[in-house]
Amino acid sequence: MSKLCLMVNKLNELNLELENYIIGLKNFNSLNILEINLEELKEILEKYENKNIFLSLNKLIHNDELDKISNILIELSKLNISGIIFDDISIFQLNNRLKLNLNLIWGNIHATTNYITINEWNKLGVKSAIVSPDITLNEIIEIKNNTDSKIFMINYGMYDIFSSNRNLLSNYLNYINKDKKNKTYYIKNKDTLYPIYENDNGSHIVNGNILNAIDSINICVKNSIDYLVINSYMIDNIELVVNTFKEALDLASQDNLSDEKLQILSNKLNNSYRGFLDKETIYKVKSDVNE
Amino acid sequence: MSNIELLAPAGDLERLKWALMYGADAVYIGGRDFSLRANATNFSIDEIKEAVEYAHNLNKKVYVTVNIIFHNKNFNGLKEYILKLSNIGVDALIVSDLGCIMYIKKICPEIEIHLSTQASCMNYEAAKFYQNLGVKRIVLARETNKENIKDIIEKTHMDTEVFIHGAMCVGLSGRCVLSNYMTDRDSNRGGCSQICRWNFDLFDSDKNEIIDDVKFTMCSKDLSMIKFIPDLIDLKVKSLKIEGRMRSIYYIATVVNTYRRCIDDYLNKKEFDNNYIKVLNRVANRDNVPQFFDKKPGVEEQYYLGRQELSNQDFLGIVLDYDTDKKMATIEQRNYFSVGDEIEIFGPKTDTITFKVEQILDEDNSKLNVARHPRQIVKINCDFKVNKYDIMRVKYL
Numbered sequence: 186m187s188k189l190c191l192m193v194n195k196l197n198e199l200n201l202e203l204e205n206y207i208i209g210l211k212n213f214n215s216l217n218i219l220e221i222n223l224e225e226l227k228e229i230l231e232k233y234e235n236k237n238i239f240l241s242l243n244k245l246i247h248n249d250e251l252d253k254i255s256n257i258l259i260e261l262s263k264l265n266i267s268g269i270i271f272d273d274i275s276i277f278q279l280n281n282r283l284k285l286n287l288n289l290i291w292g293n294i295h296a297t298t299n300y301i302t303i304n305e306w307n308k309l310g311v312k313s314a315i316v317s318p319d320i321t322l323n324e325i326i327e328i329k330n331n332t333d334s335k336i337f338m339i340n341y342g343m344y345d346i347f348s349s350n351r352n353l354l355s356n357y358l359n360y361i362n363k364d365k366k367n368k369t370y371y372i373k374n375k376d377t378l379y380p381i382y383e384n385d386n387g388s389h390i391v392n393g394n395i396l397n398a399i400d401s402i403n404i405c406v407k408n409s410i411d412y413l414v415i416n417s418y419m420i421d422n423i424e425l426v427v428n429t430f431k432e433a434l435d436l437a438s439q440d441n442l443s444d445e446k447l448q449i450l451s452n453k454l455n456n457s458y459r460g461f462l463d464k465e466t467i468y469k470v471k472s473d474v475n476e
Numbered sequence: 477m478s479n480i481e482l483l484a485p486a487g488d489l490e491r492l493k494w495a496l497m498y499g500a501d502a503v504y505i506g507g508r509d510f511s512l513r514a515n516a517t518n519f520s521i522d523e524i525k526e527a528v529e530y531a532h533n534l535n536k537k538v539y540v541t542v543n544i545i546f547h548n549k550n551f552n553g554l555k556e557y558i559l560k561l562s563n564i565g566v567d568a569l570i571v572s573d574l575g576c577i578m579y580i581k582k583i584c585p586e587i588e589i590h591l592s593t594q595a596s597c598m599n600y601e602a603a604k605f606y607q608n609l610g611v612k613r614i615v616l617a618r619e620t621n622k623e624n625i626k627d628i629i630e631k632t633h634m635d636t637e638v639f640i641h642g643a644m645c646v647g648l649s650g651r652c653v654l655s656n657y658m659t660d661r662d663s664n665r666g667g668c669s670q671i672c673r674w675n676f677d678l679f680d681s682d683k684n685e686i687i688d689d690v691k692f693t694m695c696s697k698d699l700s701m702i703k704f705i706p707d708l709i710d711l712k713v714k715s716l717k718i719e720g721r722m723r724s725i726y727y728i729a730t731v732v733n734t735y736r737r738c739i740d741d742y743l744n745k746k747e748f749d750n751n752y753i754k755v756l757n758r759v760a761n762r763d764n765v766p767q768f769f770d771k772k773p774g775v776e777e778q779y780y781l782g783r784q785e786l787s788n789q790d791f792l793g794i795v796l797d798y799d800t801d802k803k804m805a806t807i808e809q810r811n812y813f814s815v816g817d818e819i820e821i822f823g824p825k826t827d828t829i830t831f832k833v834e835q836i837l838d839e840d841n842s843k844l845n846v847a848r849h850p851r852q853i854v855k856i857n858c859d860f861k862v863n864k865y866d867i868m869r870v871k872y873l
Contacts, residue, residue, distance in 0.1 A: 215651075245617070245648055248599045248627045272651075275601035295653050295664060299548045302575025319656055319664075320547055327548050348651040350619045350768070353694050356775040357678070361688045367681035372692060374658050378679060387648075388694075392657055466662035 186438060187406045189430055190239070190337060191423075192218045192416035199229065201427050205237045205412060207270065212385045213242040213254065215272070216292075217345050217418045220384070223260055230265055237267035243292040244348075244386045246273040255279050262287055268313060277311065288312070290337065294344065295319055300331040307334045315414070318344055318392075322401055322462040326408045335411040340398040341426055341454075342416030343380070347390035354383050380419065391418065394458040399433055399451050401462065406437040429453050480708075481715040482739060483539075483637065484732045487722050488517040492527050492538075497865060498729045498824050499736025502537035503527075504570060506721060509557065510542045510550070512594065512666045513721045521557075525564045537567040542580075543592035545650065545664035546573045555583050562587050570615065572650065581610060588612045590637065594650045594664070598624060600631040607634050613714065618644060618699070619768045626711055635714035640701035641731055641756065642719025644767060646672040646694045672696070695779040700764030702752050705735070706742045707769075723760075726791035726810070729867055730759045733822065751828075751873050758872055761788055792819060793847070795866040798858070804837070805858040807847070807868055814846040820873060821858070823866030830871050831859065 190205035191198060196219065199206060208229070209220040218241060221229070230238060240261065246254055254275065261269065262285040270292035271277060280287050290313040291297060291306045297317045306314065313335040316325050329336050358365045371378035372390070379393035398405070398413075405413055415430060417423040433450045436442035451457075484500035486492035492503050505527060506518045519527060524540065531538045540561055544550060554576070561569065562584045569587060571577050572594035580589060590613040591597055591606050598617040606614060613635035616625060620638075629636055645652065653663050654671035661667035675691035686692075699719070701708065708716060716739070718731055734752050741749065756764060765777050793807040805821075813819065815833055822828040836844040837855040847854045 245596050245619075245651075246599050246602075247620075248624045251599055251601055273599070273602060274597075274605045275599050278601040278605050293650070296545050296573070296650060298664075299546045299551065299573075299575060301548075301551055301579060302546065302573055305575050305578045319653055319662075324548055331548075346653045346657050347647050349647045349694070351646060351694075351696075351773055351778075353646070353778075356778055357692050357780070359775050360778075360780050361686075361690050363686065363688070369681050370686075371679040371681075371683060372676035373679065374674075374676065378683065379657075390654065461656070464660075466656045466665070467660050467667055468662055468665045 187410050187434060188412055189427070189434060190412040190414045191427065192216065192342065192414060192418070194219050194417040194419075196229075198417055198423060199233050199236065201424065202431070203236075203427060205239070205267070207239045207241055207414070209241040210257070213244050213246075213257070215244040215345065215348050215384075215386055215389065216241045216270075217343065217380075217382075217389060217391045218416065223257065227264065234265070238265075239268040239270060239290065240266050241270040241292065242276060243270050243272040246275050251275060251279070255283065258285055258287065259283060261285075270315065277309070281310075290315060294339075298324070300328040303328060303332050303334050307332065313337065313411075315339070318396060319461055319466060321465055322398070322404065325410070326404065329408050329410055337412040337414050338398070338405065338410045339396060340402075340405070340413040340415060341396060341430065342414075342420060343391045343393070343395055343418050344416060345389050346379075346392045348387065349389075350387040352383055353388040354381060392460070394460070395420070395456050396460045397451075397454055397456040397458055398462060399430060399454060400447065400459075402430070402433045402437050403442055403447070406434065426454060480713065480739060481537075482732065482735055483715045483717045484728060485642075485718060485721040485723065486527070486728075487513070488519065489523055489527055489530075491721075491723075491725055491728055493530065494725045494729050494865075495732050496531060496534055496536050498732040500536070500718075500732050502539060502567070502715070503531065504539040504541060504717075504721075506541045507557065507561075510544050510554065512541060512543045512592075512664075521560050521564070524561065524566065528564050528566055532565070539568045539570055539590060540566045541570045541592070542576060543570050543572045543594050544666055545594070546576055547665070550665070551575075551579065554579060558584050558587070568612065577606075577609060577611065585610075590615055593617055593639065596649050596651065600628045603628050603632045603634055607632055613637055615639075615717065617649060619648065621768050622704075622707065622711070622770060625708075625713065629712055637715035637717050638701070638708060638713050639699060639719055640705070640708070640716045640735065641764070642699055644696040644699050646696045690780045693778075693780060696767075696773070697777050697779055698760060698762045698764035699767045700753075700756050701766055701769060702735070702738055702756055703748075704766055704769055705738050706748075709739070709742060724791070726788070726867065726869075727759055730755060733824065736824075754873060758790065759788065790870040790872070791867065792870060793854075793868040795821065795823070795862050795864060795868065796853070797864060798862050799855075800861060803857065803859050804855045805862050806853065806855050809847040809849060809852040809854060812846065812848050815844075818871035819868055820871045821860075821862050821866050821868050823863050826862055826866045828873060829860045829862070830873065831857075833857070
């Protein structure tokens with residue numbers, strides 16, 4: 186049965202009527218979500234003990250951070266965390282070597298593009314993956330239908346499309362002798378403004394369009410996509426989004442979401458951007474001549 | 477003596493031959509599918525076969541990139557392709573996708589696998605994971621610094637491959653899909669449209685434009701590790717990799733030749749030749765710096781001011797023959813030159829020589845003042861013995 190899952194950007198979003206949340210661990214996260222430290226996490230787990238908290242530690246890790254990440258994983262293994270989202274393979278290695286039994290979720294969201302690789306992770310004990318938003322809905326469904334892994338699918342919101350270890354904003358502002366006054370800036374391409382920000386890990390650019398897959402919710406439910414993920418990043422009225430998705434999901438789960446009703450719900454969100462759900466990225470610009 | 481490998485890119489058979497001729501120990505190439513330079517000419521299966529035979533005859537190696545991030549349907553045809561590559565006898569496959577690695581291990585367990593830099597491996601725990609899967613070599617992430625390289629080698633004893641020269645991805649490899657979202661072209665399947673070199677209008681958090689003569693860009697200077705080749709050799713890095721499967725033969729010959737000489741100089745306890753820096757700075761018309769090796773790159777490692785990529789006109793011709801009696805070199809022209817020009821000739825076995833062009837003859841031995849036609853065959857005076865496939869360029873040393 187499909188469930189909603191919220192990528193949190195403000196702490197009060199934990200008060201929404203949802204079961205599942207994703208939060209980032211400060212210094213080790215590269216998703217565009219709220220980042221908290223271990224102490225804050227412990228407080229949240231205590232306060233929201235009935236909620237499932239998935240923690241993102243999906244930055245790429247250098248050697249000199251391995252001791253620190255080991256200690257963090259040991260601490261996390263003592264807490265009631267529902268899962269750890271990772272990209273760097275050292276997290277997987279340390280989880281095994283230290284016998285921590287943390288529930289790992291493969292979260293390199295630009296590489297989770299096929300079921301063969303997701304299944305290889307499954308064989309290694311990683312039983313969930315955040316499937317890439319860079320592929321089509323058909324590909325996502327094909328993945329789900331060919332894996333036993335739990336699938337998180339980004340259904341709504343803005344998501345990271347670029348990470349760099351460099352401080353690209355600071356460097357530029359330094360070059361033009363201006364102070365970095367804001368956390369987030371924007372770069373413009375055509376008519377879209379793409380948020381760009383820096384954190385402890387470097388620079389990140391976020392898709393400037395808000396993905397909205399609510400029109401595909403019947404398909405997601407029918408194919409048992411496990412988690413429909415909403416990211417609240419820069420969303421003005423996240424409550425409206427969550428409630429709209431909740432209503433749609435409830436009806437879809439009862440096989441009772443008509444096209445008309447879906448249209449009404451979809452209109453509430455007033456956003457028709459579907460990213461690559463209906464179109465493939467271009468693989469090759471030139472066609473092969475000899476083969 | 478160190479057995480360190482100099483690894484060069486080759487976008488097609490011609491480039492492969494130049495790279496090997498100018499001192500590469502091995503080349504990496506892409507097939508028509510499954511490779512991250514989808515828009516390079518790339519190699520057909522027959523061409524890969526020819527490339528491998530050519531390289532093996534010289535006791536050199538060929539690695540084939542199979543380094544896209546796979547979508548479901550991209551696995552179609554992979555089995556047949558891998559079996560063909562195995563039959564041809566390629567020396568290794570460069571792979572990034574875990575699913576693809578395991579797939580290859582199943583159908584062709586004997587073939588050597590190198591982990592692509594696309595996997596962004598930058599710590600020894602991750603390296604050990606791949607080692608346990610049977611991966612022979614790690615192409616380290618470009619963000620790996622000296623201490624990290626040292627640690628990975630000491631703690632895994634794996635073969636490591638380090639980029640030493642060429643263009644940089646500004647984003648973490650495999651974690652940038654700007655190209656997908658701004659041009660629809662799939663960066664992780666070889667279609668990258670190099671958004672990081674674009675200029676952008678920048679806006680603050682209130683969406684007010686930050687006005688400045690200099691536009692925001694992420695554009696990075698190129699990588700050059702020429703000053704740190706001794707460090708890399710001492711660290712026991714296995715392979716030194718040059719980027720640029722879509723580069724010209726002039727670029728490949730010049731860069732490979734420079735690093736070959738630099739490596740050999742160090743191994744033979746010769747002093748570092750500062751001209752190497754000058755040559756590398758000039759060949760691509762782009763500044764180059766060591767990037768992450770010795771410090772985190774900052775403002776000095778980036779390009780602003782929207783600089784233009786000027787076409788390099790230094791490549792004047794290729795030596796086809798040398799007449800020792802008449803002291804005349806036969807040249808295939810590549811760029812305009814004239815009587816009176818100061819030129820240089822260099823080659824795999826020719827130390828750079830400099831002289832003035834005093835005579836140009838066409839194929840009928842008629843005197844010319846200029847060689848103006850591309851691929852025109854001419855003869856020029858040359859008191860020094862030069863060799864076939866030496867390169868003639870503008871004098872700048």
